[in-house]
Amino acid sequence: MVNYQDSKLDRTFAALSDPTRRALLSQLGERQDMSVTELARPFSMSLPAVMKHLDVLSDAGLITRSKTGRRVACRLTAEPMREAVSWLTRYETFWAEGLDRLAAYAEAQEPS
Template sequence: MATDPLSLVFQALADPTRRAILTRLTNGDATVAELAAPFDMSQPAISRHLKVLESAGLISRTRRATARLSHLEAEPLREVTTWLARYQRFWDESHERLDELLAALQAKDDRSTGEDNG
């Protein structure tokens, strides 16, 4: 099992239930029961998902009276975004090269078509 922070975040994000939980937490803190409501799974199953999210640093959990609230911690997502941004630059550069090639091919085609019509 991975222990570096980025790998832990990616492992946590790999599950659609955990991604949905994070999306719900963008609206504010929630109890296990509130987080479990939209899913067809038990509260203990949701609690296991919360433990994975907490281990990855994506949520923190606190007690308020008898309720245990989960809170979104977005900083690890910034680290993921920074890591992914390198690949965005790669794809942007690749698309620019393809655009240049396409423009050159179209210009060549336009010149050859223009010569045939002349």
């Protein structure tokens, strides 16, 4: 059995698996530099809970944080997602071929 381990890729996919973290990343995708308070505003959870989600995103390298005075700003970093997309792209041909075969089969089953 092949033992494929890429802890960086594992952390990226684990971080992206949570809908709250994906929503946080979406916010940062729309506006690059947001404070933790601004990021937490749309969610019905405590600020410490949002901070835990931000910790996971930071550990995965998906965001960076910087502190200026009392304000902690977050910024999206796309490199880990680029690596995840690269990994997924390897399987795109397999998916496309499978879907093409399924479409051909469905078309063949339709009555003329």
